[in-house]
Amino acid sequence: MNTVEYNKSVDKYADGMFRFILKNIKDEDKARDIVQDSFEKLWRNIENVNYQKVKSYLFTTAYHTMIDLIRKEKRKEDFENVDVKEYSHSEQYSDLKEVLNIALEKLSDIQRSVILLRDYEGYSYAEIAEITDLSESQVKVYIYRARKNLKSFIGSIETLV
Amino acid sequence: MMRRIDRHNYEEFFLDYLEGNLNDSEKKNLESFLALNPDLKEELDEMCLLELEEEDIIFDKSSLKQIPFETDFEDFCVAKLEGDLEQEEELAFTKYLNENLIGKAQYQLFERTKLKTDNDIIYPDKEELKRKERKIIPYWMISGVGIAASILLLFSVWNTSISDKNADQDSAKKVAYNDSVKKVVVTPTKNSNRLEKLVEIKAESQTTKQEADDIGNQEVETVIAKSQPIENKTDRIFTKQSIAESPMDTKQVASQKVSLPEVIKTAELKVLANVEVVDQKIEVSNQEKEMNELPVNSGLANLGMSWKSSVKAKRKSNSLLYAVAKIGVDKIGEIAGKKVQLDKQYDSETEKTRLNFNTKGLGFSTSIK
Numbered sequence: 001m002n003t004v005e006y007n008k009s010v011d012k013y014a015d016g017m018f019r020f021i022l023k024n025i026k027d028e029d030k031a032r033d034i035v036q037d038s039f040e041k042l043w044r045n046i047e048n049v050n051y052q053k054v055k056s057y058l059f060t061t062a063y064h065t066m067i068d069l070i071r072k073e074k075r076k077e078d079f080e081n082v083d084v085k086e087y088s089h090s091e092q093y094s095d096l097k098e099v100l101n102i103a104l105e106k107l108s109d110i111q112r113s114v115i116l117l118r119d120y121e122g123y124s125y126a127e128i129a130e131i132t133d134l135s136e137s138q139v140k141v142y143i144y145r146a147r148k149n150l151k152s153f154i155g156s157i158e159t160l161v
Numbered sequence: 162m163m164r165r166i167d168r169h170n171y172e173e174f175f176l177d178y179l180e181g182n183l184n185d186s187e188k189k190n191l192e193s194f195l196a197l198n199p200d201l202k203e204e205l206d207e208m209c210l211l212e213l214e215e216e217d218i219i220f221d222k223s224s225l226k227q228i229p230f231e232t233d234f235e236d237f238c239v240a241k242l243e244g245d246l247e248q249e250e251e252l253a254f255t256k257y258l259n260e261n262l263i264g265k266a267q268y269q270l271f272e273r274t275k276l277k278t279d280n281d282i283i284y285p286d287k288e289e290l291k292r293k294e295r296k297i298i299p300y301w302m303i304s305g306v307g308i309a310a311s312i313l314l315l316f317s318v319w320n321t322s323i324s325d326k327n328a329d330q331d332s333a334k335k336v337a338y339n340d341s342v343k344k345v346v347v348t349p350t351k352n353s354n355r356l357e358k359l360v361e362i363k364a365e366s367q368t369t370k371q372e373a374d375d376i377g378n379q380e381v382e383t384v385i386a387k388s389q390p391i392e393n394k395t396d397r398i399f400t401k402q403s404i405a406e407s408p409m410d411t412k413q414v415a416s417q418k419v420s421l422p423e424v425i426k427t428a429e430l431k432v433l434a435n436v437e438v439v440d441q442k443i444e445v446s447n448q449e450k451e452m453n454e455l456p457v458n459s460g461l462a463n464l465g466m467s468w469k470s471s472v473k474a475k476r477k478s479n480s481l482l483y484a485v486a487k488i489g490v491d492k493i494g495e496i497a498g499k500k501v502q503l504d505k506q507y508d509s510e511t512e513k514t515r516l517n518f519n520t521k522g523l524g525f526s527t528s529i530k
Contacts, residue, residue, distance in 0.1 A: 018282065019278070022282055023282075035284055097279075116276065119276035147242065148239065
């Protein structure tokens, strides 16, 4: 990989990475730092990274950096242990996007990550497995659980409305 | 072995006949048996009438096929959404959803869980992440810069070590030099009688003028370098020689009195004009100071011998270091294919020796003494 390809990677993937991280940690400064760190790591290993696999490399690096950060901050909350009724407040949701964003926050870290990689970046189970260090079947299970949780949240909100 | 048919086993033959399991010879035997036993033929005809016809029964299999969809409805919804269903499964589930309105509504909720990329979120400073093209620096440039840096380092280290040594020496020299000048100036008044005697004795003993000068120099040097103990030694010399040649002409003495300050002045001028000589004296005086600390009772000649040889050794080591450096620099110049010069130059104005280094694009000069 050369400098031109590196700069192309910045143009192509920086936004997606930033979006992915920001949706996960909800902290713009930290998301920026993680993206920057990931590109710095790429630059240090530029000789060893194939341009065809640079997207996967970047997302893998960013994902693991983010997980380390989350572990440090110990901000873990598993959707599976959360009663949806807890969130049934009187607040009105303007649109589905807002509802989904709230629902997304309620997911566990791993469920949120895999569903974002799946929907935002269109990754296959195998690619997500590579990024997250999980097996394909584990990725599939997490995605299925995430979908059910999201549907459950949306359904409960609609029922209330 | 062919079976024989009789009235005890005919039923078995009848069943095999109805099932079509008899071969031709068995069928012939059965027919001949029936001809002999017409009552059994009637029984066989009755058995033929019992054959059942297949009924057309219809079972609703679709309900069975719906069992998985109903049991794992959500999984099928997600699988359909994710594109994980086989083609046949996809068709069957779609048909199921179309026939089941509640199921269809549930599936539509699943469809809404599909996140859409939020294009409003973009990384703010992509330009700062970008890098400039790496430039390849030619080898000759790297080697040239490397050589220059090496030489600079070499001289820095060398010069530092020399300057450290010289710092001490310089301070000692300054003290010694000032002392020597004072002593040279003071000597004629303080030791004039003794020196006059010495010169007088030398003159009378028919020594050459050169010898007298040498002795005078030695005397001056001795006065410069040494303090009272050496003066006492000269006293002893004078005393012995004055006893040996006691008769003295007052005129001669007067003439020698005139010449003595000249000798001293000459020595003083030599000392002031020639740094090298001063350096030698400084070296010697330092060494003699050290030697004087010890209870040495040696003579003047021995003292002179000792400091001269010491100075030579030090100068020799400096020259050797310079020679090694020069050879090294010349070799580096040869390897690099560049003109690299290293010169040692004495500057009489500053009374210092300077080292000059010159090559293409780099040149510096440094004081080493």
